[in-house]
Amino acid sequence: MEDVVSEALDGAVGAMGAPAPASLADPVLVAIDGPAGSGKSSVSRAAAARLGFGILDTGAAYRALAWAALQTGADLDDEASMLALLDAWHYSITLLGAQRVEVELGGAPARHDVTAAIREHAVSGQVSRVSKHPEVRERLNAMFRRIVAESGLPGVVIEGRDITTVVAPNAPVRILMTASPEVRAQRRAGELAGMSQEQVLADIAARDAKDAQVVDFMHPAPGVRLVDTSDLDFEQSVEAVVGIVREVSTR
Numbered sequence: 001m002e003d004v005v006s007e008a009l010d011g012a013v014g015a016m017g018a019p020a021p022a023s024l025a026d027p028v029l030v031a032i033d034g035p036a037g038s039g040k041s042s043v044s045r046a047a048a049a050r051l052g053f054g055i056l057d058t059g060a061a062y063r064a065l066a067w068a069a070l071q072t073g074a075d076l077d078d079e080a081s082m083l084a085l086l087d088a089w090h091y092s093i094t095l096l097g098a099q100r101v102e103v104e105l106g107g108a109p110a111r112h113d114v115t116a117a118i119r120e121h122a123v124s125g126q127v128s129r130v131s132k133h134p135e136v137r138e139r140l141n142a143m144f145r146r147i148v149a150e151s152g153l154p155g156v157v158i159e160g161r162d163i164t165t166v167v168a169p170n171a172p173v174r175i176l177m178t179a180s181p182e183v184r185a186q187r188r189a190g191e192l193a194g195m196s197q198e199q200v201l202a203d204i205a206a207r208d209a210k211d212a213q214v215v216d217f218m219h220p221a222p223g224v225r226l227v228d229t230s231d232l233d234f235e236q237s238v239e240a241v242v243g244i245v246r247e248v249s250t251r
């Protein structure tokens with residue numbers, strides 16, 4: 001399946017004019033989980049940049065699979081159909097710089113830049129239907145571990161729902177990022193033009209409820225640090241994550 005082309009170094013070329021040096025050691029992992037709108041993607045991205053690490057947004061792969069299923073007319077509730085899609089697709093995501101997500105499905109055009117499309121409401125509302133399948137999760141988790149291992153980066157922040165518990169339970173830094181439902185809806189409503197805060201709150205509550213049937217991302221597992229961003233501004237949230245990483249790495 002995932003004949004993954006992790007284009008991690010593209011961003012480094014653009015940013016620095018030369019490819020990033022490949023690290024000989026395994027990358028340091030910073031695992032971050034949390035519900036929708038807690039700030040995990042944007043805060044993880046800023047923290048990674050500050051630490052000189054890459055960022056792997058795992059939700060993008062679930063979103064891209066849902067996008068591919070909607071595109072091809074496959075039944076999102078049928079696990080075998082989703083596994084067949086995974087067998088056929090090529091997925092790539094940048095780990096440095098601006099996020100770019102691409103999917104190859106075969107056919108014409110072969111390669112689709114889905115960076116914007118996977119954030120649309122039509123995809124967000126359907127993605128829990130593909131992420132509920134256990135074997136789909138196993139296949140994507142294997143892909144995430146491979147992308148990180150092959151990144152050549154000194155460290156990678158990897159964020160999603162089950163990173164601290166399933167994908168990287170041995171990561172030296174594991175964080176659960178939360179915020180109250182009202183604050184999360186307010187943040188998301190600011191991003192989604194034309195939707196009221198009430199609509200957004202209902203949407204993310206419904207998605208969280210479906211997702212929570214599959215993985216627990218509301219309560220920190222033993223050893224996982226809780227960062228509640230309800231009363232933190234963006235900069236304070238980034239500092240909280242960077243502070244935990246520095247604290248752990250100087251122990």
Ligand SMILES: Nc1ncnc2c1ncn2[C@@H]1O[C@H](COP(=O)(O)OP(=O)(O)O)[C@@H](O)[C@H]1O
Nearest residue numbers: 036037038039040041042187229232233234237
């Ligand atoms: N601590 C914070 N204070 C204010 N706004 C924030 C904070 N964290 C994130 N945001 C904003 O909230 C929105 C949702 O954050 P995002 O990172 O997409 O959340 P998640 O990945 O958990 O769904 C973004 O527009 C982001 O800039």
Ligand SMILES: Nc1ccn([C@@H]2O[C@H](COP(=O)(O)OP(=O)(O)O)[C@@H](O)[C@H]2O)c(=O)n1
Nearest residue numbers: 035036037058059062127128131160161162
């Ligand atoms: N590790 C992960 C990441 C995402 N997901 C699924 O992918 C969807 C989109 O994740 P996301 O992180 O992009 O969502 P937001 O929190 O950014 O809204 C979630 O609603 C889950 O259904 C998952 O099941 N496991």
